[in-house]
Amino acid sequence: EECQIFLNIMTINWSYYFREMDQLQFLLSILKDPNNETSRKTELRFWSAACSYGQEVYSVLAYMSANLNQNIMVLGSDINENCIERAKSKVQLRPSCDSGYEKYLQKIFLLGEGVNSGKIKLKDKYQSSIKFIKHNLITDVLNASKKFDVILLRNALLYFDDSMTHYIVEKLLNELIPGGILAIGVSEGIVIDNLPLRKLGYSLFMKDKA
Numbered sequence: 273e274e275c276q277i278f279l280n281i282m283t284i285n286w287s288y289y290f291r292e293m294d295q296l297q298f299l300l301s302i303l304k305d306p307n308n309e310t311s312r313k314t315e316l317r318f319w320s321a322a323c324s325y326g327q328e329v330y331s332v333l334a335y336m337s338a339n340l341n342q343n344i345m346v347l348g349s350d351i352n353e354n355c356i357e358r359a360k361s362k363v364q365l366r367p368s369c370d371s372g373y374e375k376y377l378q379k380i381f382l383l384g385e386g387v388n389s390g391k392i393k394l395k396d397k398y399q400s401s402i403k404f405i406k407h408n409l410i411t412d413v414l415n416a417s418k419k420f421d422v423i424l425l426r427n428a429l430l431y432f433d434d435s436m437t438h439y440i441v442e443k444l445l446n447e448l449i450p451g452g453i454l455a456i457g458v459s460e461g462i463v464i465d466n467l468p469l470r471k472l473g474y475s476l477f478m479k480d481k482a
Contacts, residue, residue, distance in 0.1 A: 289327045289367040298474040315343040319420045322428035323348035326359025334376040349407035359404045362394045419449045427457035450481040
């Protein structure tokens with residue numbers, strides 16, 4: 273318990289809605305590419321690792337649901353229990369974001385009015401589309417029932433040295449389908465030597481299909 277309290281205090285929990293949208297737009301173009309198997313799937317599974325308070329989870333659900341016909345499922349995980357508990361709340365504070373992204377918020381959220389002004393509530397139809405869990409990238413094994421089409425670990429690897437980064441990425445790849453996409457922060461870099469990955473651009477990497 274004392275260790276968890278320490279982790280809750282020490283972890284940096286800073287994020288915001290629709291972060292690094294150039295990367296998400298490029299990711300969308302890959303997922304929609306008719307030459308990519310993802311364009312023909314009925315469901316796409318995303319894992320937002322180190323999701324902080326869940327802004328990335330809700331952003332991915334909103335943006336992808338607005339632009340794809342497939343059912344979108346998003347898992348959010350973080351080592352910080354306080355973050356996960358707050359992220360699980362279906363009523364969130366309305367974010368301050370560019371007006372161009374408002375339509376994506378309205379895709380999955382009901383916007384509060386009157387006494388609820390400044391709040392947003394996840395629509396009932398999307399309640400089962402997201403899940404949040406506490407997860408330690410270093411020590412925990414996810415063992416998801418199905419592998420993911422996309423794993424996002426953005427702006428977290430910069431806190432680890434090359435050896436630990438390689439170890440974490442290897443673990444993530446075990447949860448990614450062949451041909452799946454790994455997204456890291458646009459200001460981050462990883463050495464992909466000896467990893468079954470090829471770089472696509474915008475800090476996106478595709479797992480080898482064989």
